[in-house]
Amino acid sequence: MGREGGGASGRGRCVAGPGACRRRPPVAGLGGLGLWLQPGMADSAQAQKLVYLVTGGCGFLGEHVVRMLLQQEPQLRELRIFDLHLGPWLEELKTGPVQVTAIQGDVTQAHEVAAAVAGAHVVIHTAGLVDVFGKTSPETIHEVNVQGTRNVIEACVQTGTRFLVYTSSMEVVGPNIKGQPFYRGNENTPYEAVHRHPYPCSKALAEQLVLEANGRKVLGGLPLVTCALRPTGIYGEGHQIMRDFYHQGLRLGGRLFRAIPASVEHGRVYVGNVAWMHVLVARELQHRAALMGGQVYFCYDNSPYKSYEDFNMEFLGPCGLRLVGTRPLLPYWLLLFLAALNVLLQWLLRPLLLYAPLLNPYTLAMANTTFTVSTDKARRHFGYEPLFSWEESRTRTIRWVQAVEGSAQ
Numbered sequence: 001m002g003r004e005g006g007g008a009s010g011r012g013r014c015v016a017g018p019g020a021c022r023r024r025p026p027v028a029g030l031g032g033l034g035l036w037l038q039p040g041m042a043d044s045a046q047a048q049k050l051v052y053l054v055t056g057g058c059g060f061l062g063e064h065v066v067r068m069l070l071q072q073e074p075q076l077r078e079l080r081i082f083d084l085h086l087g088p089w090l091e092e093l094k095t096g097p098v099q100v101t102a103i104q105g106d107v108t109q110a111h112e113v114a115a116a117v118a119g120a121h122v123v124i125h126t127a128g129l130v131d132v133f134g135k136t137s138p139e140t141i142h143e144v145n146v147q148g149t150r151n152v153i154e155a156c157v158q159t160g161t162r163f164l165v166y167t168s169s170m171e172v173v174g175p176n177i178k179g180q181p182f183y184r185g186n187e188n189t190p191y192e193a194v195h196r197h198p199y200p201c202s203k204a205l206a207e208q209l210v211l212e213a214n215g216r217k218v219l220g221g222l223p224l225v226t227c228a229l230r231p232t233g234i235y236g237e238g239h240q241i242m243r244d245f246y247h248q249g250l251r252l253g254g255r256l257f258r259a260i261p262a263s264v265e266h267g268r269v270y271v272g273n274v275a276w277m278h279v280l281v282a283r284e285l286q287h288r289a290a291l292m293g294g295q296v297y298f299c300y301d302n303s304p305y306k307s308y309e310d311f312n313m314e315f316l317g318p319c320g321l322r323l324v325g326t327r328p329l330l331p332y333w334l335l336l337f338l339a340a341l342n343v344l345l346q347w348l349l350r351p352l353l354l355y356a357p358l359l360n361p362y363t364l365a366m367a368n369t370t371f372t373v374s375t376d377k378a379r380r381h382f383g384y385e386p387l388f389s390w391e392e393s394r395t396r397t398i399r400w401v402q403a404v405e406g407s408a409q
């Protein structure tokens with residue numbers, strides 16, 4: 001098979017700023033819900049010899065990747081979890097047969113990264129600053145997402161780690177600054193990937209570094225094998241923005257008010273399937289380096305194509321919320337005005353407090369631009385099939401929102 005790249009390669013321009021799977025269905029969830037099997041229950045008949053490192057392993061996606069590895073990767077001997085903030089839930093993982101090593105560290109510190117990477121066979125680099133709300137400075141976003149990724153690559157080269165999986169983002173491709181739709185596109189769909197916001201700029205630069213590092217000689221002389229996964233908007237247990245919308249709906253008397261036309265499709269993917277894709281890609285990269293090295297893959301599953309708000313209602317509806325209006329209740333120009341006002345308020349209030357509402361010109365543009373993916377590249381290259389059906393993904397997410405509600409009372 002020839003190499004695939006092309007259209008939606010995401011090696012876009014930043015116009016501003018710095019730039020035969022063994023299925024074991026999880027049975028219980030995150031955050032004390034007990035939705036997963038106990039750690040280390042992977043088949044002990046297979047040799048446990050590999051050391052994996054997950055950066056950002058205590059984040060929303062990272063925690064799912066960690067739990068999925070413990071459950072679905074039989075070759076695992078040691079799992080290193082590297083994060084700026086370590087979660088207390090890590091303790092419960094330390095009792096299983098796989099050695100779980102928690103490392104508190106900062107990806108911007110090259111020596112800390114090198115120490116964590118030394119001796120690892122595979123690195124899954126999910127650590128990043130996800131900020132489209134203006135909470136952090138563009139410089140910090142760049143430092144963590146770009147320099148942090150550079151540090152991970154250099155650590156692999158210096159210490160002899162050969163396999164690197166990078167969690168990129170759909171935003172490496174778009175929506176672009178022109179707001180052009182990307183309708184059910186794949187990794188080869190032509191699209192003008194031009195960004196201005198610091199977050200997509202940083203993800204695009206970091207992805208480029210990772211892909212360009214494919215083939216570099218690591219300590220010992222063998223080539224580094226890298227690839228990048230590009231999730232669309234991830235949802236599922238632990239999704240902070242879903243929690244924010246839920247609480248906002250409760251404050252508004254069980255109602256949310258439609259702001260985006262129902263016709264705008266926004267790509268979403270279940271966190272368990274994104275985690276599963278990371279586990280599979282990390283495993284198969286070791287066997288299919290020639291095919292998979294230097295490649296990008298969108299993360300996809302069978303979640304339906306809907307607008308951002310209609311999709312959220314799949315979970316918030318059964319939890320008692322109602323989306324008011326079949327059309328946006330406010331005209332677009334007024335939303336844009338409010339979004340701009342929020343930017344001004346953020347700037348004015350900065351010396352006193354951090355004002356970072358969900359609505360700003362960038363998030364409004366994202367929510368208002370169709371961006372959906374339809375591809376089978378991951379199936380063709382490494383046999384990916386979603387581990388969780390849409391019904392399971394939906395049920396798990398609803399259960400989690402209900403548990404959030406319960407714990408808030």
Ligand SMILES: NC(=O)c1ccc[n+]([C@@H]2O[C@H](COP(=O)([O-])OP(=O)(O)OC[C@H]3O[C@@H](n4cnc5c(N)ncnc54)[C@H](O)[C@@H]3O)[C@@H](O)[C@H]2O)c1
Pocket residue numbers: 055056057058059060061062082083084085105106107108125126127128129130144148167168169170203230231232233234235
């Ligand atoms: N959430 C989404 O919808 C989405 C979609 C596409 C891609 N992604 C990507 O997936 C990855 C994980 O995102 P998430 O939603 O789980 O975010 P998250 O904020 O929940 O997790 C990121 C983790 O990285 C850690 N981290 C941040 N700065 C660090 C540093 N300097 N050193 C070490 N660790 C650091 C954080 O402590 C956190 O645990 C990110 O790279 C993000 O760009 C997320």
Ligand SMILES: CC(C)CCC[C@@H](C)[C@H]1CC[C@H]2[C@@H]3[C@H](O)C=C4C[C@@H](O)CC[C@]4(C)[C@H]3CC[C@]12C
Pocket residue numbers: 130132168169170171232233234241259260266308358359362363364366367
């Ligand atoms: C009109 C407004 C009130 C609606 C605001 C919704 C807004 C907060 C949502 C819409 C789209 C969301 C992003 C999208 O799902 C994809 C990603 C990619 C990922 O890499 C990081 C998260 C992000 C940016 C989502 C953030 C929240 C957004 C902007």
